[in-house]
Amino acid sequence: MSNNEVLLTHDDGQGVRTLVLNRPHRRNALDDRLWQALRDALAEAGEDRGVRALVITGAGGAFCSGADISGGPRAEHPTYRMRTLSEVALLLHELPVPTVAKVTGVAVGAGWNLALGCDLVVATPTATFSQIFARRGLSLDLGGSWLLPRLVGLQQAKRLALLAETLDAEQARALHLVTWVVPDAEVDAFTDDLCARLVGGPPVALAQSKALLNEGADRTLRDALANEARAQAVNFATSDAAEAYAAFTQGRDAHFTGTWAVPVNTLSDTATEETPNSDA
Numbered sequence: 001m002s003n004n005e006v007l008l009t010h011d012d013g014q015g016v017r018t019l020v021l022n023r024p025h026r027r028n029a030l031d032d033r034l035w036q037a038l039r040d041a042l043a044e045a046g047e048d049r050g051v052r053a054l055v056i057t058g059a060g061g062a063f064c065s066g067a068d069i070s071g072g073p074r075a076e077h078p079t080y081r082m083r084t085l086s087e088v089a090l091l092l093h094e095l096p097v098p099t100v101a102k103v104t105g106v107a108v109g110a111g112w113n114l115a116l117g118c119d120l121v122v123a124t125p126t127a128t129f130s131q132i133f134a135r136r137g138l139s140l141d142l143g144g145s146w147l148l149p150r151l152v153g154l155q156q157a158k159r160l161a162l163l164a165e166t167l168d169a170e171q172a173r174a175l176h177l178v179t180w181v182v183p184d185a186e187v188d189a190f191t192d193d194l195c196a197r198l199v200g201g202p203p204v205a206l207a208q209s210k211a212l213l214n215e216g217a218d219r220t221l222r223d224a225l226a227n228e229a230r231a232q233a234v235n236f237a238t239s240d241a242a243e244a245y246a247a248f249t250q251g252r253d254a255h256f257t258g259t260w261a262v263p264v265n266t267l268s269d270t271a272t273e274e275t276p277n278s279d280a
Contacts (some may be wrong), residue, residue: 024060064111
């Protein structure tokens with residue numbers, strides 16, 4: 001087990017690497033340190049030929065409650081943070097080994113899209129899912145705008161994104177967003193057996209099959225991620241993101257207006273444009 005306090009890494013000696021999101025006090029919400037640790041861990045797993053399958057799960061009975069908004073508004077331009085999110089999504093998508101999300105508790109926002117970015121999803125009956133972005137004054141990210149229509153179709157994807165409904169595990173499975181629902185007492189053993197079967201497969205052939213399946217649909221993934229980053233920058237420039245944070249901290253419903261919140265710099269009324277003198 002690694003010493004990284006926000007992301008625990010465990011190898012079982014049989015080719016299975018498990019990444020445990022380890023911020024249980026925040027239901028494993030993704031802060032800057034965890035985003036960076038996850039990016040580094042995925043890059044390392046992709047380069048380690050000893051890794052034959054990868055599991056992502058969360059500590060303390062939750063999978064991931066999305067991006068951590070507890071720090072409030074930031075001075076840093078949001079495109080820098082969105083760059084890290086895009087790197088995580090691409091690394092996970094392009095990882096040459098099978099990936100499994102083991103979901104217990106909440107998986108919302110970027111946390112749900114992290115699970116959907118895995119090849120297979122195992123959930124317990126008490127797991128809950130939501131594309132919560134609209135409730136936070138934001139639009140989809142971490143590949144959600146690309147993943148959802150391909151998994152559930154355009155109409156259901158719009159339902160999930162626009163209404164930000166919360167689904168239970170069986171509802172998510174009915175929409176093909178969860179592969180298996182397994183009792184809590186059996187989920188560890190089930191996931192271990194699943195990974196043993198994946199590790200027992202031909203690694204190069206599985207990698208090729210995964211790539212072939214992905215390539216049939218991901219011609220525009222990079223475009224989707226770039227569009228998400230631009231859209232999210234626009235969202236952060238409105239009053240709705242700040243309003244969502246204020247409502248969250250005050251325990252009230254948010255009131256969204258879509259008001260542009262970036263100060264507009266204007267020239268002084270007395271400013272004049274210098275025109276060079278010319279004898280011509």
